[in-house]
Amino acid sequence: MRDSNATVVVSGTTNIDTFVTVQNFPQPGETTIAKPGIEALGGKGANQAAACAHMGVNTVLLSTVGNDPQGELALKQLREHGVNTDYIVISRQPTGRAFIMNDPSGENIIIVTSGANELVSPAQQRETVDELRRQGPVPIVLAQGELTPEHSAQLPRLVANSDSRLVLNLAPVTTRDPDLMAAADPLVLNEGEAAAVLGEAPGTPVEELTDRLRTIARSVVITLGQRGALILEKGAEPVHIPAVHVDRVVDTTGAGDAFCGTLAAALAQGETLVDACTLGAAAGALATQKRGAAVSYASENEVRRLGEE
Ligand code: ADP
Numbered sequence: 001m002r003d004s005n006a007t008v009v010v011s012g013t014t015n016i017d018t019f020v021t022v023q024n025f026p027q028p029g030e031t032t033i034a035k036p037g038i039e040a041l042g043g044k045g046a047n048q049a050a051a052c053a054h055m056g057v058n059t060v061l062l063s064t065v066g067n068d069p070q071g072e073l074a075l076k077q078l079r080e081h082g083v084n085t086d087y088i089v090i091s092r093q094p095t096g097r098a099f100i101m102n103d104p105s106g107e108n109i110i111i112v113t114s115g116a117n118e119l120v121s122p123a124q125q126r127e128t129v130d131e132l133r134r135q136g137p138v139p140i141v142l143a144q145g146e147l148t149p150e151h152s153a154q155l156p157r158l159v160a161n162s163d164s165r166l167v168l169n170l171a172p173v174t175t176r177d178p179d180l181m182a183a184a185d186p187l188v189l190n191e192g193e194a195a196a197v198l199g200e201a202p203g204t205p206v207e208e209l210t211d212r213l214r215t216i217a218r219s220v221v222i223t224l225g226q227r228g229a230l231i232l233e234k235g236a237e238p239v240h241i242p243a244v245h246v247d248r249v250v251d252t253t254g255a256g257d258a259f260c261g262t263l264a265a266a267l268a269q270g271e272t273l274v275d276a277c278t279l280g281a282a283a284g285a286l287a288t289q290k291r292g293a294a295v296s297y298a299s300e301n302e303v304r305r306l307g308e309e
Pocket of ligand 1: 171190191222223224225226227228229242243244245246249252254255256257259280281282283284285288
């Protein structure tokens with residue numbers, strides 16, 4: 001059932017990403033000249049909020065940016081994606097930034113300065129979520145691993161004794177707090193993260209981990225890149241969601257964020273977890289068709305057309 005009043009609250013990071021292409025990565029002590037970089041919205045919170053808003057769902061981002069040109073650019077781009085920025089805090093710390101160097105083969109080196117993202121106040125977020133709940137239903141709270149572990153530890157309390165469901169994309173794996181993971185419904189991980197939350201070596205096949213993964217959260221979704229996604233629920237057989245085939249992948253940046261934001265939006269719209277993952281897979285596939293993260297996200301019509309094929 002669709003409730004047009006429903007709001008998804010995204011608690012996460014906002015960055016401005018600067019992309020620079022170099023012929024060869026510089027070695028220590030070396031200087032490399034490159035063409036001027038492109039600046040765009042980034043941070044998993046902002047990207048996932050954008051994907052959620054593209055699905056036509058009221059999306060409020062709880063985040064902190066600096067009082068600087070990057071903060072202004074981030075707010076402008078978020079609004080263009082349809083995200084409600086009314087509750088974003090402007091702080092004295094600079095806006096979080098990622099400096100991304102690509103070489104012609106597509107390999108990259110990334111440096112992140114968290115800046116204002118470290119100042120997110122759980123107490124303030126709690127007040128905002130309570131205020132939003134007085135205005136209408138908040139069926140989904142969506143968060144990512146980029147928050148500080150102290151902040152993440154507060155998330156179970158934010159959704160306890162409420163009608164809100166926590167969708168947690170623990171990317172990167174900054175904490176293995178069992179209470180946090182247990183509160184997630186679903187916990188969304190890629191294959192590397194799935195191994196990491198269990199303390200297993202990177203590269204461990206996900207098939208070897210499904211029995212243990214199934215027990216750590218109310219539900220678990222493992223994204224498998226071009227192989228789609230796997231849904232694990234207690235007492236049920238794993239459900240495989242196939243990827244949507246695309247002829248040519250341009251750039252996979254932000255595909256995981258498109259998947260998570262769309263999944264959260266679809267759950268808020270009353271879809272089942274299977275249908276929400278199917279729409280997430282369509283959004284993830286569409287995000288690989290253009291360069292960049294949020295700028296590559298499709299509209300609700302495009303996602304539904306592909307997801308319902
Ligand atoms: P992450 O970027 O977080 O590692 P994935 O690479 O697993 O996440 O991608 C998230 C989702 O996006 C996948 O589950 C899949 O549905 C979709 N996706 C990613 N890469 C492709 C691809 N090459 N072709 C089709 N779908 C893709």
